[in-house]
Amino acid sequence: MKMKEKYMREAIKQAKKAWDIGEVPIGCVIVYKDKIIGRGYNRRMVDKNTLSHAELNAIKKASKKLDDWRLDDCEMYVTTEPCQMCAGAIVQARIKKVYIGCMNPKAGCAGSIMNLLQVDKFNHQVEIEKGILEEECSSLLKDFFRNLRKS
Amino acid sequence: MKMKEKYMREAIKQAKKAWDIGEVPIGCVIVYKDKIIGRGYNRRMVDKNTLSHAELNAIKKASKKLDDWRLDDCEMYVTTEPCQMCAGAIVQARIKKVYIGCMNPKAGCAGSIMNLLQVDKFNHQVEIEKGILEEECSSLLKDFFRNLRKS
Numbered sequence: 001m002k003m004k005e006k007y008m009r010e011a012i013k014q015a016k017k018a019w020d021i022g023e024v025p026i027g028c029v030i031v032y033k034d035k036i037i038g039r040g041y042n043r044r045m046v047d048k049n050t051l052s053h054a055e056l057n058a059i060k061k062a063s064k065k066l067d068d069w070r071l072d073d074c075e076m077y078v079t080t081e082p083c084q085m086c087a088g089a090i091v092q093a094r095i096k097k098v099y100i101g102c103m104n105p106k107a108g109c110a111g112s113i114m115n116l117l118q119v120d121k122f123n124h125q126v127e128i129e130k131g132i133l134e135e136e137c138s139s140l141l142k143d144f145f146r147n148l149r150k151s
Numbered sequence: 152m153k154m155k156e157k158y159m160r161e162a163i164k165q166a167k168k169a170w171d172i173g174e175v176p177i178g179c180v181i182v183y184k185d186k187i188i189g190r191g192y193n194r195r196m197v198d199k200n201t202l203s204h205a206e207l208n209a210i211k212k213a214s215k216k217l218d219d220w221r222l223d224d225c226e227m228y229v230t231t232e233p234c235q236m237c238a239g240a241i242v243q244a245r246i247k248k249v250y251i252g253c254m255n256p257k258a259g260c261a262g263s264i265m266n267l268l269q270v271d272k273f274n275h276q277v278e279i280e281k282g283i284l285e286e287e288c289s290s291l292l293k294d295f296f297r298n299l300r301k302s
Contacts, residue, residue, distance in 0.1 A: 044220050045220065047220075048214055048215075048218055048219055048220050049211060049214045049215070049220055050210065050214060050220040050221070050222075050240065050243045050244040051202070051207060051210060051211055051214075051240060052220075053243075056202060059201065059202060060200060060202055063199055063200045063201060063202075064199075064200070067199055068199055069195050069196065069198075069199050069200055069201040069203075070201070071201070083239065083243065084235070084238070084239035084242060084243070084267055084270075084273065085236060085239030085240045085242070085243045086239070087235070087239065088234065088235035088236030088237070088238065088239040088240075088260075088267075089201065089202060089236045089239075091235060091236070092201045092204075092234065092235070092236045093201040094201075107273070107274070109239075113270070113272045113273070114270075116235055116239075119235075119264070119265075121264045122235065122258070122264070123258070
């Protein structure tokens with residue numbers, strides 16, 4: 001449990017970087033052999049690119065690090081449940097397991113709207129573990145949107 | 152019909168670029184106000200990046216061109232039915248309509264395995280038109296894999 005929390009804390013650090021630039025605070029790290037090989041945070045508005053979600057940014061870096069498009073034995077820690085695009089990318093990258101902070105009932109695709117990480121007909125399925133530092137991950141989003149409404 | 156074929160021919164040109172570098176020949180263009188604003192082809196192995204599918208490469212370029220992550224009034228022409236990741240990105244980018252060359256029964260997510268482009272619960276749905284220069288798009292893939300098996 002200690003390790004999971006440690007890595008989710010690193011994902012939360014990434015989420016805070018998004019907050020600092022005015023983006024919805026979602027962060028992500030990818031771990032391979034007990035080492036972080038990719039970090040990412042949401043930069044969709046700053047980058048003016050819909051692909052610039054935390055998970056895709058982390059996948060890009062991890063692939064560069066491993067020099068391979070396959071991230072077979074990698075695990076991802078992400079503060080919020082992935083959207084359909086990111087869930088799709090996680091399957092395409094063949095990531096082994098995803099640890100999720102809090103769920104996203106309105107748009108999440110790892111169990112909320114649907115579960116794209118575990119579709120039998122795809123050539124890869126991803127293990128899921130939910131609720132890692134859930135309270136902290138969830139508060140981050142709530143606080144961000146509360147502040148946004150105030151200003 | 153003339154315009155649709157014209158743009159699909161441009162997507163096929165992109166697919167041939169993928170073939171030339173030994174990648175599965177899939178190509179894509181994005182059209183805005185009757186002008187191509189983004190082109191892309193599959194470069195997954197060369198780039199060693201699972202995100203480097205034709206559609207994502209084209210979305211990246213179109214976003215850069217429009218200086219916006221939203222591609223609301225854009226239409227995409229893609230030689231083969233998008234995978235789950237690319238279908239997700241198309242929805243996230245809010246692309247209006249996707250013209251598809253040939254379907255991909257084994258992995259396509261615009262009707263084959265599932266239809267991610269038209270999910271009521273998502274905040275955006277994408278129009279679909281299939282079978283644009285279907286024969287040509289399909290032959291390109293078949294010929295590629297036939298050559299691959301030979302060599």
